[in-house]
Amino acid sequence: MKRLVYLMVLLVALSGMALTVIAQQQSVQCAEGITLTDPISIPIPASAAADDWLSVTVLGVNGFDPVLA
Structure with a gap:
């Protein structure tokens, strides 16, 4: 005990x-x-194409909302 x-x-x-x-x-x-x-934001250039692997990868992570630079 x-x-x-x-x-x-x-x-x-x-x-x-x-x-x-x-x-x-x-x-x-x-x-x-x-x-x-603070929420973490990864800046992505506005000139990045929609099929850019970085933007597709970042956008696909749990509804991650990146800030467009």
């Missing part, structure tokens, strides 16, 4: 530490001022 209580306390402590690390990582800012929580 003592082992079960010890394991539960250890699990709660570790999960709390993991949440703290995740929260710290999400608040980190890059040198350009972009936070990790």
Whole structure:
């Protein structure tokens, strides 16, 4: 019984530490001022053809919405 209580306390402590690390990582800012929580956009030249493999690949990833440069 003592082992079960010890394991539960250890699990709660570790999960709390993991949440703290995740929260710290999400608040980190890059040198350009972009936070990790900002949506990532890949610029694609406006002259890129519709059959360009890059535009087709980027547009096909989970409804990714690239920003046209």
